Amino acid sequence: MVGGCAALCGALCGALLCVSGLWLPGARAGCADRESPACCTGRNNECAELNRRKTACYCDSYCEKTGDCCEDYRQVCQISAAIDCEVGEWGVWSPCSSVCGAGTTERSRQVTTPPRNGGSPCPDLKQRRGCLAHLDTCSTAKEVAKILPDSFKRNFKDPWRRPHMLIKEERKSYCVNMRVKQVSAACRMKVWSSQMARERSVCVECQSDAMAADNRCRGDGLQSIRTFWAAASAPGCLGSWIRESWSESCYCPAHSLLFI
Secondary structure, three states, rough: HHHHHHHHHHHHHHHHHHHHHHOOOOOOHHHHOOOOOOOOOOOOOOOOEOOOOOOOEOOOOOOOHOOOOOOOOOHHOOOOOOOEEEEEOOOOOOOOOEEEEEEEEEEOOOEEEOOOOOOOOOOOOOOEEEHHHHOHHHHHHOEEEEEEEEHHHOOOOOOOOOOOHHHHHHOOOOEEEEEEEEEEHHHHEEEEEHHHOOOOOOEEEEEEHHHHOOOOOOOOOOOOOEEEEEEEOOOOOEEEEEEEEEEOOOOOOOOOEEEO
């Protein structure tokens, strides 16, 4: 009987010690009892321990905002008050990404004070919105070049030296090197237009009879901007290209193209 009472008393005392937290292998009581690191910056859900009530508490700086710090957090971690992120004023909007038609523009701002000790994170630092470009080059970008093979090339030297033909002679040809980007299947129907293959560079000559009043051929393209072309003698043959270079007083080599 005595032995039974002793055993019962020992069990009850052990249970009481477990509940009171005075004896429990591996039990923690807060940040001071954590293995290194005792404290964590920012928000870290793994930076947790058990308080004296055996419920989870935290030793990361974000716990001050959520109100679930361990009881000894300030004493052990000595963390100052949370500092929210602060940002500067928005910068100016960037130029429209398109020279003609729909595009995008964006602006940004800088962080002046980074967040610390669980302070509020930074808001968006970039904004983007749509734009519609109306630059002077827009009308040029919409032009469609009409092209023919150089077998249509003409020599405007006039043996009679007629005045209106002399004016044409004074307007020298120029060359434009284009990189083909798109080409329709119909271009394969004729020998001369079959050279219009994707990523192929072609030389296109602007002769005086094809020049408009501003001394340029319509559809001669824009530097690094996609424009469009159509073969005049090959129905359905059309596509797009990008101007790579431009040369004054120039003649394209044999088997090239002409603006018309």
